[in-house]
Amino acid sequence: MKPNGNALRLLAYAFAAADHGSLRQAARALGVRGSSVSRNVLKLEQLLEMQLFERDFRGVRLTQTGRAWTDVARAHYDGLLDAFTHCTRDHKDAKTLRVGLCWVTGGEFLKRLIDRFVAIYPDVSLTIEDIPTGQCLAAIRRRRLDVAFTYDLGPFTSCCTEVFWQERLFVLLPSRHFLVDRPAIAWSDLAEMCLLVPTGSEGPPVDLRLLQRIATDGGPAVHTCRANQATVILKVQLGQGVTLAAESYARTVAVDSAIWKPVEGQNSVNSIRTVWLDSNPKGVVHRLIAIARNMAEAP
Incomplete structure (x- = not known):
């Protein structure tokens, strides 16, 4: 099979046809012409050298081979869509800073840190939430949180950590x-x-x-x-x-x-520890850490 730049579109048409059992209904759901769905489904079959659908006057239905193939392909397709969605979300998140508090109720240092950060970067959306002890490090590693403030949880594997205040x-x-x-x-x-x-x-x-x-x-x-x-x-x-x-x-x-x-x-x-992921690409994360470090070092 030759590489095809429209592979995702071909898959979308084929999955819609399988879900609706009709090329016409699939076209209506996708907002395109029926001939476009028919043409792209046929193109996918030619690329795969495999008959995916049986066609008759009642519509279309997957062949046994087609069903086996689409079951596997759909999982990969959904994964690709998730990857694209995360990429788009990450771009929007570039100016969002998610802060987690693990048994940290505030304190003067944290209040001054957040006040200073917001004053310097007013265009950044900053959210603060509680995070249970058992979920703190996983939330940082999976980038559900950008920064967490917590007490000493033991080994902070793969995470950066620093004590800025007590x-x-x-x-x-x-x-x-x-x-x-x-x-x-x-x-x-x-x-x-x-x-x-x-x-x-x-x-x-x-x-x-x-x-x-x-x-x-x-x-x-x-x-x-x-x-x-x-x-x-x-x-x-x-x-x-x-x-x-x-x-x-x-x-x-x-x-x-x-x-x-x-x-x-x-x-x-x-001691209150600040935890973050050094590989986090968000510049706002490292700016917050820099501000905290400067505040901690100030006389």
Whole structure:
């Protein structure tokens, strides 16, 4: 078979004829003349040296050989259409920046970073969404997200990662806890308490290795809960333990019958990592990283 520059068109006509069982109806669906469909279907058969259709006064129907061939060809055809669609979408996405937050609730650095980026590049459409822990890296690798901000998830295989800022940890105490009058709390002060950590669909809110250090360095025993943050907060209100969160969350979310206190000493900060794909062709991704790097290096 000789190469043919109109192969996709020939396939489209053949698939339409097979779907409608009529050259005339296929032409109507494609918005072309019936003779055009007939001519192109015949041309495809000649190129393949294969009879795809049986023709009679009732219309057309695939031959057994034609059905076997179209079943295979259609899968490849759909894949090509998807590739063209993604190419078109990627072109439109060149000025779209998709940001994912994985247990990162904001913070002053992130707010200033986004404000500065938007001020410099007002024509870029910036979207922000939450991303569960288990999906974060895959979303970056598959370019569903361009940049993600998260705590340390372990090995960031095939992704670029850099720490631009840290957040102080806060602990949530029941309002009647004997430590509520302290200006700050050390983990050793809570050695007899239970540290409740949510591990619902979004995963834990901090690095698991940090939790291990808290427990082994004389801190409270870590108890993971198959629940979200709201449920864990309820447990704290009921006096069943304490929980932790980053400063940006603690200063934003007030809780009845409980109080947030800053943590001091060892294991009192959580590093926030920026994750991106170096092979991402979008210039806006690398511009955001450059701005973040400059902000982090500024005195």
